[in-house]
Amino acid sequence: MNYLKTINKRARQRGTTLIELSVVIAVLLLLVGVLFIGITAWKNGANKAACLVNLSSIQKAVRGYENMNGITPPAPCTAANIIGPGLFFTAMPKCPTTGVAYAAGATIPADGVPWTNCVTAGPPTHVLTAAQTVGW
Numbered sequence: 001m002n003y004l005k006t007i008n009k010r011a012r013q014r015g016t017t018l019i020e021l022s023v024v025i026a027v028l029l030l031l032v033g034v035l036f037i038g039i040t041a042w043k044n045g046a047n048k049a050a051c052l053v054n055l056s057s058i059q060k061a062v063r064g065y066e067n068m069n070g071i072t073p074p075a076p077c078t079a080a081n082i083i084g085p086g087l088f089f090t091a092m093p094k095c096p097t098t099g100v101a102y103a104a105g106a107t108i109p110a111d112g113v114p115w116t117n118c119v120t121a122g123p124p125t126h127v128l129t130a131a132q133t134v135g136w
Contacts (some may be wrong), residue, residue, distance in 0.1 A: 021059045051118050051126040054093040058102060059087070059136045061088035062115045065109050079104035095120055112136055 061082045066075070082088045083104075090099040098100040098120050113132050118126035 023076075025034075025087060026040070044097075048126050050096040051120070052132065054095070054102070054112060055116065055118065055126075055128065056136075058082075058116055059114055063110060063136075064088060064104075071108065073110050074107040076106065077108045078106060095126065097126070 054083055062077055065077060065081050065088070066073070079092060083092055084090070092104065095102045095118050100118045100119050103119055109115055112130070112135070114133055114136060117128065120126050
């Protein structure tokens, strides 16, 4: 007796199609791309914060030199006054983004004026605002 085989479409289509697989891969690549953009922004923000902390530390060293020697602005103050063995820094701090040391000022500035600025030229720039230098 010959039995007719019934063709069940559901039984034949068990696996995923190439289109479904392509869509899943495209979504995963999109999520990875968004993740890389977020990581880059986070890293730039962290570098800017570290740069501002470095500038603040340098400013505090200059004010410490001013107070320890009893001088008033505008008095001469070069990198040799704050950088060296037994001084405030052993070496001039560097910007975390570029790795370039900060440029030293020549005189002690008035209150609220930074002694040095970041040398980062291109984006992301680390420009100090007036609100960030209050009390400097």
